[in-house]
Structures are given as C-alpha cells and as structure tokens.
Amino acid sequence: xxxxxxxxxxxxxxxxVPKLINRKEWKDLIVFSIFYIFAFIIASLQAFKVEIPSxxxxxxxxxxxxLHLSYG
Amino acid sequence: MQREQISSSLLxxxxxxxxxxxxxxxxxxxxxxxxxxxxxxITGFIVSLPIIWMYTALAAKFPGKSLIxxxxxxxxxxxxxxxxxxxxxFFFSLCFLNINQLNGFISSSLLxxxxxxxxxxxxxxxxxxxxxxxxxxIMRCSFLxxxxxxxxxxxxxxxxxxxxxxxxxxxxxxxxxxKYVQGTLxxxxxxFCEIIAFLMFMPSLKDLQNVKKSFFVxxxxxxxxxxxxxxxxxxxxxxxxxVLSNPNFEAIKLINIGDIITRMETLYAIVLITLIFxxxxxxxxxxxxxxxxxxxxxxxxxxxxxxxxxIICFTMIAFNSSVEHAYWGKGPASFYSLFFxxxxxxxxxxxxxxxxxxxxxxxx
Numbered sequence: 001x002x003x004x005x006x007x008x009x010x011x012x013x014x015x016x017v018p019k020l021i022n023r024k025e026w027k028d029l030i031v032f033s034i035f036y037i038f039a040f041i042i043a044s045l046q047a048f049k050v051e052i053p054s055x056x057x058x059x060x061x062x063x064x065x066x067l068h069l070s071y072g
Numbered sequence: 073m074q075r076e077q078i079s080s081s082l083l084x085x086x087x088x089x090x091x092x093x094x095x096x097x098x099x100x101x102x103x104x105x106x107x108x109x110x111x112x113x114i115t116g117f118i119v120s121l122p123i124i125w126m127y128t129a130l131a132a133k134f135p136g137k138s139l140i141x142x143x144x145x146x147x148x149x150x151x152x153x154x155x156x157x158x159x160x161x162f163f164f165s166l167c168f169l170n171i172n173q174l175n176g177f178i179s180s181s182l183l184x185x186x187x188x189x190x191x192x193x194x195x196x197x198x199x200x201x202x203x204x205x206x207x208x209x210i211m212r213c214s215f216l217x218x219x220x221x222x223x224x225x226x227x228x229x230x231x232x233x234x235x236x237x238x239x240x241x242x243x244x245x246x247x248x249x250x251k252y253v254q255g256t257l258x259x260x261x262x263x264f265c266e267i268i269a270f271l272m273f274m275p276s277l278k279d280l281q282n283v284k285k286s287f288f289v290x291x292x293x294x295x296x297x298x299x300x301x302x303x304x305x306x307x308x309x310x311x312x313x314x315v316l317s318n319p320n321f322e323a324i325k326l327i328n329i330g331d332i333i334t335r336m337e338t339l340y341a342i343v344l345i346t347l348i349f350x351x352x353x354x355x356x357x358x359x360x361x362x363x364x365x366x367x368x369x370x371x372x373x374x375x376x377x378x379x380x381x382x383i384i385c386f387t388m389i390a391f392n393s394s395v396e397h398a399y400w401g402k403g404p405a406s407f408y409s410l411f412f413x414x415x416x417x418x419x420x421x422x423x424x425x426x427x428x429x430x431x432x433x434x435x436x
Contacts (some may be wrong), residue, residue: 059408070403
C-alpha cells in the first residue's frame with residue numbers, strides 16, 4: 001500500500017513541480033509543498049493503518065459536549 | 073489564460089442541479105420527521121429564503137467579488153483571511169462528507185464487495201479532473217444533468233403511480249414540535265443553504281443583474297425536485313420510510329410494470345452518481361479556488377491533486393460506520409453547516425452594511 005502512495009505522490013510532484021519552478025512561482029510552490037506534505041503524511045499514516053482521529057467526530061463532540069447543542 | 077464566463081442561466085441550472093445532488097440527504101429528513109418529511113422540506117425552503125436573500129444582497133453589494141474577496145474587503149486582510157479559512161474548511165468538509173454519502177450508497181446497494189477506497193479513488197479522480205478544467209466546464213454539464221434528472225424523476229413517479237397511496241401522508245403534525253424544528257433546520261442547512269458555494273463563482277459571472285433571479289429560481293427548481301421525491305417516497309413506502317437508509321432507492325426498487333419494466337433502480341443510481349459528481353466537482357473547484365484567492369496564488373490547478381488526496385484520506389476516516397454518518401446528518405450537521413451558511417454570512421452582511429452604508433463607495 002505504501003508503495004502505491006509513494007508512486008501516486010511522485011506522479012503528483014512530477015506533474016506540477018517542474019512547471020512551478022520553470023515559471024518561478026515560488027509562493028505557489030511553497031503553498032503546494034505544504035498541502036503536498038500534509039497529504040503525503042496523512043496518506044502514509046493510513047497506509048500503515050495508523051488510526052487517525054476523524055475531524056468530523058471531533059466537531060460533533062465540540063457541538064454536543066462543549067456547546068451543548070442538540071435536539072434532545 | 074482566457075477568463076471564464078458564466079451566464080446567469082448557467083448559474084441558475086447549476087444551482088438547481090447542485091440541490092438535486094442532495095436527494096440522498098433526504099434520508100436524514102425522513103428519519104427525523106418520518107412521514108411529515110415533505111412538510112419540513114417546505115418549511116426548510118421557507119427558512120432558507122432570507123438566508124439566500126442575504127447571499128444575493130452580498131453579491132449585489134460587491135459586484136464581481138467572490139466570497140473570499142468580500143471577506144477581505146469587509147474585515148481587512150487578517151480577519152478576512154480567518155473568515156476565509158473557515159469557509160475553505162467548510163467547502164472541503166462538504167466534499168468528503170458527500171463522497172462518504174455516495175460511498176455508503178454504492179457499497180450498500182450496488183457494489184457490496186468493492187472496497188470503499190477503490191470507489192472513492194475513481195470518483196475523486198473524476199471530480200478533480202473536472203475541477204482542474206475550470207468552473208465553466210463543470211457548469212456547462214448542469215443543463216444536461218438537470219433535464220435528465222427531471223425526466224427520470226417524473227418517469228419514476230409515473231411508474232410508481234399504482235404503488236402510491238396518498239393516505240400514507242396522513243395524519244400530519246403528530247410529532248413533537250422539536251422534530252419539526254430539527255427537520256426544518258436540517259432541510260435548510262443541508263440541501264438549500266449549501267448554495268453559498270456559488271458566491272465563489274461571482275467573478276466569472278457575465279450578467280451581474282440577474283444574480284438574485286438565478287439563485288431563487290435555481291433554489292425553486294432544486295426544492296421542487298426534493299419535494300416531489302419526498303412525497304413520492306412517503307406515499308410509496310409509508311411508515312417504513314424512517315428505517316430505510318436510502319428511501320429513494322428502495323421506493324424505485326418497487327417499480328414493476330407487468331414484469332417487463334423492472335430494476336429501474338439502476339437508472340436512478342446512474343442519475344444519483346452523476347448528480348453527486350456535479351455537486352462534488354463544484355465543491356472541489358470552490359475549495360481550491362478559495363485557497364487560491366485567500367493566499368493570492370497565480371493558479372489553483374496545481375492544488376487539485378494534493379487536495380484530492382486529502383479528500384480521499386478524510387473520506388476514509390470521517391466515520392467508522394454508516395450509522396455514525398446517519399447520526400451526524402440528523403443532528404450535529406445542521407448546527408455545523410448553519411454556522412458557515414447563516415452565522416458567518418450574517419456577520420459579514422451586518423459588517424458590510426455598517427462599513428459601506430449608502431453613499432460610501434466600496435473602495436476595491
């Protein structure tokens with residue numbers, strides 16, 4: 001699984017990074033890199049079957065237990 | 073790169089199609105309001121009218137400006153970016169929540185042996201491709217999709233005519249009042265007010281005078297479909313409607329005209345997948361476009377693969393089971409969505425009205 005993740009992300013980098021470097025769009029490259037690295041970390045953790053907490057269940061907890069918003 | 077041009081009629085059809093893409097979400101309404109779900113569709117529609125009016129008023133106040141630019145103008149660079157970041161997360165979350173809904177439908181009804189990841193991967197790839205091609209490309213599809221959806225919805229309703237028992241709609245107003253409030257807010261937040269995403273298309277719009285008409289007529293087209301579908305499902309399925317995870321699919325399964333016209337649910341599944349494809353493509357485009365505008369980037373295309381990968385990851389981790397998703401859709405989802413669809417735009421609207429009163433020009 002991790003091999004597939006690495007191949008997919010290598011493909012993404014190969015598609016977009018050379019264009020950004022050629023056009024000297026450094027700000028775009030930095031933003032791209034941040035999202036790219038974040039996505040790669042999350043995908044790799046999932047490939048290694050590491051349990052990642054769901055943001056939606058976190059929001060649900062915040063709405064119900066902290067804000068006490070519910071329909072009863 | 074040539075500037076994209078969207079006509080007001082294209083916007084109108086896209087909004088209608090976008091709301092039609094929410095038909096699977098009617099299961100949340102029927103599980104809350106049971107056989108009175110059709111009433112909450114109407115009340116939800118009425119409640120969303122002032123909110124939609126507010127969106128159109130913002131669009132009229134800042135002609136040709138997207139939601140992100142409006143935030144920058146109204147709140148300044150720093151606070152505006154905070155508001156924009158909230159919207160980016162909201163649009164992003166709608167992407168993976170809708171794909172999760174589709175995953176649940178496909179794995180429970182069509183392809184039970186296929187892993188969710190495979191469905192999700194292919195689907196996000198298609199949506200990403202559409203988003204990368206631009207707003208005009210996505211929205212041009214809406215005209216075709218909306219007519220196919222209407223044709224198939226009406227055809228299915230006619231074929232189900234003999235199964236429909238309008239007596240199933242009675243008696244009305246027997247549930248506790250809070251259930252109607254819950255249903256109304258869910259109907260308003262989930263299908264209707266999600267069209268806030270279309271404020272991101274304002275810079276590409278050709279005729280800015282017709283924004284109000286496009287929003288309201290589009291809303292009516294989508295709302296009417298949801299109402300027809302809801303009344304049909306309740307009158308066909310009766311009291312069992314609130315226990316079914318996908319009432320539309322189960323209702324259409326019952327079509328049987330002389331043992332010849334059967335298995336119409338496959339046709340419905342194709343339409344549903346097409347509509348969700350449209351909805352997610354719009355949301356995907358809006359997410360990357362919002363990031364581009366928020367961070368003043370030169371292009372959004374290069375963000376599509378990374379955001380697509382994140383959507384896949386978050387779809388897989390969002391819920392542990394379809395029961396959790398159903399619970400989220402019935403309750404917390406309406407509070408969550410209304411924060412972004414009603415609370416934040418109201419703050420923006422009030423702040424805009426105070427800062428740019430009549431006579432004071434919008435500077436940028």
